[in-house]
Amino acid sequence: MKNLTDIMKQAKALQSKMEGLQSELEALEVEGTAGGGLVRVAMTGKGQVKRVAIAPELMKADEREILEDLIVAASNDAKSKTEKLAAEKMKDLTGGLPMPPGFGL
Template sequence: MKNLGDLMKQARELQGKMEQLQTELETLEVQGSAGGGMVNVTMTGKGEVVKVAIDPSLMKENEREILEDLIVAASADAKGKAERAAQDKMKELTGGLQLPPGLGL
């Protein structure tokens, strides 16, 4: 039964580390950009957009569609970075061990 007790202790420790990781991801910010840095989107590690910065030169009526496309591209860039950061933190936590589906972040 000692092995079961050790396993339960490890599971509780992992759960605590997972909760800490969730908190870290909420405060982690990544920045995605598009258009050579003319549009920047800042996003949390959980995928929440917290800021959009647009170069004033893009604020022209006839370039509205370009601006919209750049915002989408910058958001996608930030989301990819946030997902990679979350995966990297998960690998640190689990030592590279793949968790079963549904147990990730």
């Protein structure tokens, strides 16, 4: 039973580290851009949009659709960066071992 006790201790330690990583990701901020930086979206490491910045020259009524597309592109850029960051941190935490379903961030 000593092995089972050791495994349970390791699992509890990993759970504690994962909770810390979740907090760390929530505090991180990533910026996605589109249109050569004309649209910027700031997002937390957990994917929550915090800010949207739009260059004044895009604020023209006849360019509304372009602006909408750029906001979507910047949001997707930021989301992609957060997912990559979370995957890197998870890999560091688990030593590259695959995690079972339900253990993701």
